Amino acid sequence: MSISDGNYEEAIALLTKGLKQSLSFDCCTCYSLQSCFLIREEREEEEEQDYSMDCYSSIDKNDDDCYGFVYRKALRVNMSSSIEQQMHYYTGSTLRVIIVFNLALAYHLKAIATSIITATAAAPTSTSSTTTTTTTKLLQQSLHLYMLAYRLHTEYEEQQQQQQQESTSTTSTSLFNSDNLGNLRFVMIISNNIGEIHRISNDTTKHVRCLEHV
Template identity: 35%
Template sequence: MPISLKQKNMEGEYYPPQLLSQKLNNRAAYCITITKNYEEAIKLLTKALKLTETNEEHKNDDYATGGNNAKPRCNCKDCSLESCLIMEQDEFMSLLRMDQTTQTTQTQQDQQQQHSQHSHDEHHQDGYNPSKKIKKETFDLDDGNDDEGFVYGRPLLVNKVCIDEMHNMGITLSLIILFNLALAHHLKAISIPFTVHSSKSKISSSSSTTVTQNAKSKLQVLQQALQLYELAYQLRVDYIQQSQQDELLSISNHDNDNDNDNDMDISNSADEVYNQSMIGSLRFTMIVSNNLGEIHRAAGNTEKHTMCLQHLLSAMMYMVDSDLLVLESSSMNGFYSNVAPIMGLKKKGVFAQAA
C-alpha cells in the first residue's frame, strides 16, 4: 500500500506530522523485527524522517514570526533517547504487537473503502512476505567461509505514552528514526544472497553475473548504512549537548524556586536519570561501534574494522568496571564474539561463555 505524508486515523482525521512520524517509526520497527520486510521499513522511515524535517521547519518559521502554534519540546523521561534505548524486551514486543493490531484495523478499513487494483499490485511488487525468515545476525561477504560476525538487529521504538499524549520529542525522534533507517539498510544488505547454489559442477555465466551483481548491490547498501550510522552518531553528540543545556536550565529553575522540601526527591530523581543516561549512552556506543565494525569487516576495511572493535571493547571494559548491566546476555555474547580476535582469542564465543 502506498504511503502518504498525510494519513488519517480511524476517525478520518489527519495525524499531526510529529504523531505520524512516531507511528511510522514503530510500524517500520515491526517490519524490521517481525516480517523482515526491510524495503518497506526503509520506505516508512524515509517518510517519517521527511515529516520530522518538515515539522521542524514549520516550528522554526512559527518561532520566527512570533506565533504560538509551535509546541515546546517535551523533556519528560519517556521522550529521552535513553528511555527508548533501555526498553525491556517484553515491553518492546508488547508495543510492537499493539502497534501492529492498530495498523491491521486501519488497513482493513482502508481496504473496505478502496478496492483499487493499483494498490494491490504495488503491495505485491514490494516483495512483502511475512513468513520469510532471514538470518540477520551473521553474514560474510568474502568467500563463504565460516568467519561470521554478530550484528545487533533490534530497532528503537517510540514509547506508547509519547504517542498517546502526542509529545513533541524534538531531536530524539529524528535520532531514533535515523538509527532505525541505518539498521534497516544494514539488515537489507545482509539479506541479499551472495552465493548462487547450482546443481551443476561448474557455475554458469549467468550465475556468475548474479553473484557479481549481488556483491555490488550488497556493498552499495552497506555504504548507505555506514553513512546513516555515522549521521546518527553525530546527531547523538548534538543530542547530548542539548540534554546538558536542558539539565543546566532545570537546575537554575530549581535554585530560583528556593523550595527545600523536595530536595531529596529531586536528588533521587537526578541519580536515576544519570544512571539511565549512562546505560543508554554505553548501549548506543556499543551498538553503533559493533555494527559499524561489521560493515567495515564485510567491506574488507581491516584498519577501520579494528578501530571499531577497539572502541567497542573499551566501552565493554568500562561497563564491567562500573558493574553496569547494559544489554541482554545474547547481545553481549555477540559483542564478545566479535572482539575475541583483537583479544588474542582464536575461537569466537570462548570469552563470552567465560563471562
C-alpha cells in the first residue's frame, strides 16, 4: 500500500524490517510466485484499470515523449488462499523473494520521483546536483536488490526442480504449467526494470543485453 501511495520511505523502512524478520524463517520445499500474479490480475479486473507498466520521460527529453517502461506493481501474497496454502508457499523462500523485489521496486520508484524533481528545477543548483547524486545512489541500491531477487529466485527454482526430480521419475517438463509461467513472468519483469536502470544510466550495452534477455 505504501508503494501504491508513493510513500517510498515508509515502504523501504517496513520492507527492510520484514526482510530481517524473514531471515529467521526456514525455506520451504515448495516455491511459487504464480499466485502473486493471479491475485493481481483479479484485482485489476475488478478495478478495470492496469497501471502496472507506466511510461515516463527521460530527464533531458520533452515531457510529451515516452522513453521507457517500468513495472510498478508490488508483489502481494495471495491472502485468498487457505492458511495451510499460505504457509506452504510463502514461508521462507517465496516470501523472501517477494520482499526483496518489493524493496528494489520501492528504491527504483523513489529514484524516478527524485529525478522528476530534478528535471523540473528552473536552473542547475547545488541542491539539484545533490539530488542527482541521491538519484544515482537510489538506482544503484535498486539494481543491487533486483539482482539479489533474481539470484534468490533462480536458486530456489533450481532447488525445487532438483527435489521434484528426486521424488518422482515422471516430473512434468511442460513449459506452460502455472509455476513455469509465473517464473517466466517474474524474470521478464526484473529484466525489464534492470534494463531501464541501465538505460537511464546511459549504459547502452547492458540495456540492450537486458532487452535481449526479455
